[in-house]
Amino acid sequence: MVATTATSSKTGTLPFRTDPPSTSLPTIREILFRPLPHLHDRRALRWTIRLVLLAFRSRIRAVYGAERLASLSGAVVFAANHNQRLEAVILPALLTFLGRGRNVHFLADWNFIVIPVLGWILSLNEPIVVVRKDLRPRWLNFMRRWFDDVPPPMERAALLLRQHSRVGIFPEGTAHRDRNRMLRGLGGAARLSLECGATVVPVGLRFRSGPGLGPIRDLESFEVHIGEPLTPPDLPSPNRRDLLAWNARILGTISTLCGKAWSPENPRTRTDDEPTP
Numbered sequence: 001m002v003a004t005t006a007t008s009s010k011t012g013t014l015p016f017r018t019d020p021p022s023t024s025l026p027t028i029r030e031i032l033f034r035p036l037p038h039l040h041d042r043r044a045l046r047w048t049i050r051l052v053l054l055a056f057r058s059r060i061r062a063v064y065g066a067e068r069l070a071s072l073s074g075a076v077v078f079a080a081n082h083n084q085r086l087e088a089v090i091l092p093a094l095l096t097f098l099g100r101g102r103n104v105h106f107l108a109d110w111n112f113i114v115i116p117v118l119g120w121i122l123s124l125n126e127p128i129v130v131v132r133k134d135l136r137p138r139w140l141n142f143m144r145r146w147f148d149d150v151p152p153p154m155e156r157a158a159l160l161l162r163q164h165s166r167v168g169i170f171p172e173g174t175a176h177r178d179r180n181r182m183l184r185g186l187g188g189a190a191r192l193s194l195e196c197g198a199t200v201v202p203v204g205l206r207f208r209s210g211p212g213l214g215p216i217r218d219l220e221s222f223e224v225h226i227g228e229p230l231t232p233p234d235l236p237s238p239n240r241r242d243l244l245a246w247n248a249r250i251l252g253t254i255s256t257l258c259g260k261a262w263s264p265e266n267p268r269t270r271t272d273d274e275p276t277p
Helices: 028-033 043-059 087-098 118-124 138-147 153-162 188-196 240-258
Strands: 060-064 076-080 104-109 128-130 166-169 199-206 222-226
Touching: 028 043, 043 060, 043 087, 043 118, 060 087, 076 087, 076 188, 076 240, 087 104, 087 118, 087 166, 087 199, 104 153, 128 153, 153 166, 153 188, 166 188, 188 199, 188 240, 199 240
Parallel strands: 060 222, 076 166, 076 199, 104 128, 104 166
Antiparallel strands: 199 222
């Protein structure tokens, strides 16, 4: 039997399936010894993924829908809501592990890449580095030339997808700590999917919701909900209306999975009164 939570007029939380996890959280033994055949020649990355999952396993309360990754082939775009800084480390490691070592190249803000140790861990997973934002303090921006590669990030992502690789995107473009509402987000995942014919796998990171809990905290645990793969419409020359419709379907599906409300009228960026991640 499937239980469903009721919509809350106070929080705006969406109706949500609460089935038991179809794939339970990997045990410590599985994390240490499960074969990752697609990384047989990448020992450093194999063990980094295992160590990341061991270190943050207590942060993941459950995994739903992991069996959907078994039949995936070809170009894939993973698209997830973004709430905390460390999701940029945990989610790529988890998706790569569940995909038996199929690397997921996430678009990563260079603000994370320049952090000692954390940046090294992220770099092993061969992220697509985005240098749109300034570093803090600003004098550190002299390092931009070391990361601002040509071609631009979206072109690099498209190249990987045309090579049948896997790419990961947080469409909101920034960590957003609101428990009840997603940002409107950007259309990068939808555009890449349409241009490259890539399947989109929506991923919802779901936190406890309720009045009085306040913004999502960095050390708060969450559930991972992997949705049904979405096949892009076969359009000979998609226009802006097609892109917006496909983007709305992707973000609307993520919204259902994570329990946050989404609409094209939502703010595109964090408002000034929200906490800075």
